[in-house]
Amino acid sequence: MTGSPDDSMQREGVVLAGLRKSYGPVEAVRGIDVTISPGETVALLGPNGAGKSTTIDMMLGLARPDAGKVTVFGLSPAEAVGSGKVGGMLQTGSLLEYLSVRELVEVVASLYPNPLIVGDVLEATGAQGFAAQRTTNLSGGQTQRVRFALALVANPDLLVLDEPTAALDVEARRDFWSAMRSIAKLGKTVVFATHYLEEADAYADRIVLMARGRIIADGPATEIKAKVGGRTIRATLPGASLDALDALVGVTSTERRGEAVVLTCTDSDTALRALLAAYPAARDIEVLGAGLEEAFLRLVGEDNAEVPYR
16 A cells, blocks of 8 residues: 555655755854654754754744755645644744733634644643733743643644743753653654753654754764763772772773772773772772763864864
8 A cells, every 4th residue: 555645745754955054154054964754852952052943943944044955744844834734832932912821822723724622732731720811921931831832732743842941940841841752652753952961861762963053963862972982980999099090901091089989981891801800899880871961062072173163
């Protein structure tokens, strides 16, 4: 059985090919290529100025690339947005004034062919408790929840979220991602930009790490962590000489923390064998891989050193 043309377009997902965008002398996006499969949850991770928001603007059709092409389920961004296939939650822009939250979500829902039930959306986004409030009387966190509701109510195939939890406290961020997990399980494609490392690590199937308008790593969090190499060995070893530990094969540096020592290694397997051979009394041994924060700092730092910003 062959799929319909719409099925074929859906399988294409989101394709960003050779995207470039400059604002005056600043190259915000410098030739990026990304393909996102339907159903994936992808984080665009990077420091301020990395090009995340510009990439999202081009994905939503809010900015025209200077070069390259964007397709969303086989359609142009404008076509995909107009057909209700895309819901966007941006950092900028204000809500329509003098409407209640419920009225605003209802107005937006009426613009789409197959919207979700407004009450369900308000509940899922945590906006039900202030649905009767006017949009002019909302806190920053409440405004973020309403923006999320507006993105979701269209029942889109793709949700694009730019720093979605920026104005939320810790509890509200946890609730937001709980809702997002439920939505992603419905088969939605989710793309979110964030500078919160823990969010990208915990909630994304895949991380696209950006710096200075380029992609410097793309893959699951485990793969990105592995790119920086190196592991650390932590063990309780009172009285051991740091100079002697430094001399072990595979060890690049050592540090003492109370009765424990931490060994940074290029080859943790070889270093661990050497440690146990020299210090059989070592106990409480832990071998840890690089964390996402270490990978992020290392990879972004390498990009800064190799490619001057213009």
